[in-house]
Amino acid sequence: MTYITKPRLHHPNLPANDLGFTRRDYEGSVSTLCAGCGHDSISASIIQACFELNIEPHRLAKLSGIGCSSKTPDYFLGNSHGFNSVHGRMPSVLTGANLANRDLLYLGVSGDGDSASIGLGQFAHSIRRGVNMTYIVENNGVYGLTKGQFSATSDKGSKSKKGVVNHDSAIDLVSLALQLGATFVARSFSGDKAQLTPLIKAAMRHRGAAFIDCISPCIQFNNHAGSTKSFDYVREHNEAVNRLDVVTPREPIHIDHAPGTTQLVTQHDGEVLALHKLGDHYDPSDRVGAITFLQQRAALGEIVTGLLYVDPAAEDLHASLGTVDTPLNALGGRALTPGSSVLEALNASLR
Numbered sequence: 372m373t374y375i376t377k378p379r380l381h382h383p384n385l386p387a388n389d390l391g392f393t394r395r396d397y398e399g400s401v402s403t404l405c406a407g408c409g410h411d412s413i414s415a416s417i418i419q420a421c422f423e424l425n426i427e428p429h430r431l432a433k434l435s436g437i438g439c440s441s442k443t444p445d446y447f448l449g450n451s452h453g454f455n456s457v458h459g460r461m462p463s464v465l466t467g468a469n470l471a472n473r474d475l476l477y478l479g480v481s482g483d484g485d486s487a488s489i490g491l492g493q494f495a496h497s498i499r500r501g502v503n504m505t506y507i508v509e510n511n512g513v514y515g516l517t518k519g520q521f522s523a524t525s526d527k528g529s530k531s532k533k534g535v536v537n538h539d540s541a542i543d544l545v546s547l548a549l550q551l552g553a554t555f556v557a558r559s560f561s562g563d564k565a566q567l568t569p570l571i572k573a574a575m576r577h578r579g580a581a582f583i584d585c586i587s588p589c590i591q592f593n594n595h596a597g598s599t600k601s602f603d604y605v606r607e608h609n610e611a612v613n614r615l616d617v618v619t620p621r622e623p624i625h626i627d628h629a630p631g632t633t634q635l636v637t638q639h640d641g642e643v644l645a646l647h648k649l650g651d652h653y654d655p656s657d658r659v660g661a662i663t664f665l666q667q668r669a670a671l672g673e674i675v676t677g678l679l680y681v682d683p684a685a686e687d688l689h690a691s692l693g694t695v696d697t698p699l700n701a702l703g704g705r706a707l708t709p710g711s712s713v714l715e716a717l718n719a720s721l722r
C-alpha cells in the first residue's frame with residue numbers, strides 16, 4: 372500500500388554486489404497490485420537483473436504509460452529516474468529522453484493495452500528506429516486496471532471471465548517486433564524467473580531496441596479456463612527454445628554443456644551471451660526463421676519463449692542520426708546555439 376512505508380531495516384548480512392549495493396537498494400515502494408499478479412514477479416526479476424549487473428541506480432531511467440503494468444516502476448528502482456507518462460505514449464517520451472541524454476540506461480515498462488491497443492503506433496516507431504532501450508510488455512491479454520476488457524493481444528476464441536468469446540484476431544507483439552527490425556527479441560513468462568532474469572540482463576546490455584514480451588497472468592480478470600494467458604495455460608503450452616547466461620568479460624567463460632548445445636554470442640562491449648539450446652533446430656540469428664518458427668508453433672497452440680532473435684552488432688538511433696558522443700543535455704550554450712553565421716552557412720548549404 373502506498374501509505375505503508377517500506378521498513379528500512381534489513382538483515383545486516385544481505386549479499387552486496389560489486390558496488391556495495393544489496394537487492395534492497397534496487398527495490399521501490401510496497402506494491403499495490405493484487406497479491407499474486409504476474410507483474411510483481413516481473414518487478415522482482417528487474418530488481419534481480421539490475422543488482423546482478425551492478426547498475427548504479429542513478430544511471431537508469433524507467434518510463435511507463437498507464438495500466439497496472441505501468442504502475443510497477445514505482446515498485447522497483449526507487450533510487451532511479453522515473454516518468455509515468457500517458458496511456459500508450461511511453462515510447463515517444465522515452466525516445467525524447469534518450470536523445471537528450473544518451474548516457475542513461477532506458478527501461479520502458481508497458482502493458483498489452485498500453486503497447487498493442489492505444490499505443491501500437493508508438494510501439495512500432497520506437498522499435499523501427501532502434502531506440503537504445505529495454506522495452507518490456509507485461510502481457511496479460513486484458514486491460515487489468517479498467518477491470519478486464521479484451522486487449523489487442525487477447526487470442527481469438529479466448530474467453531473473458533464472464534464467458535464472452537473474443538472474436539478479434541490477436542496482435543503478436545513478438546512477431547511484430549521482428550518484422551519492425553528489433554535487434555533483440557525475446558518472450559518469457561512471469562512465472563519463470565530463471566528464464567526471465569538473464570533475458571532482462573541481456574536486453575539491458577544490448578545496444579539498440581531490445582524487446583521482451585512477458586506473459587504475465589492477471590489473476591483477477593484473466594486466469595480462468597478458456598483464457599490463453601492464465602498460469603495453467605502458459606505452463607502447459609510453453610516451449611522454451613533456449614536458456615541464457617550473461618557472462619561479463621571480467622569473468623572467465625566456462626561453458627559446461629555438451630558441444631553443439633551452447634551458442635556463444637558476443638555483444639558490442641565484449642559481453643558474452645551463452646545460449647543453451649533446448650532443441651538443435653533453433654537459430655536466434657535468423658530473423659526470417661524466427662518469424663516462421665513462431666507462426667508454426669502458434670498454429671499448434673504453443674507459446675514459444677526464450678531469446679528468439681539477436682543481432683549482436685546492432686546500432687541504435689544515435690548512430691543513424693549521427694549525434695555527438697556528448698549527451699545533448701550536457702552540451703554548453705555555445706555548442707547548442709553556435710550563432711547566426713553558422714545558421715546562415717547551414718541554410719546556404721541546403722539551397
Ligand SMILES: Cc1ncc(C[n+]2csc(CCOP(=O)(O)OP(=O)(O)O)c2C)c(N)n1
Nearest residue numbers: 438439440458482483484485513514515516
Ligand atoms: C487516453 C486513455 N484512454 C483510456 C484510458 C483508460 N485506461 C487506463 S489503463 C487502460 C488499459 C490498461 O491495460 P494494459 O496496458 O494491458 O495494462 P494492465 O492493467 O493490464 O497491466 C485503459 C484503457 C486512459 N487512462 N487513457
Ligand code: SF4
Nearest residue numbers: 405408439515589590
Ligand atoms: S487487476 Fe490484474 S493486472 Fe491489475 S493488479 Fe490485479 S491481477 Fe494484476
Ligand SMILES: [Mg+2]
Nearest residue numbers: 482483511513
Ligand atoms: Mg494488460
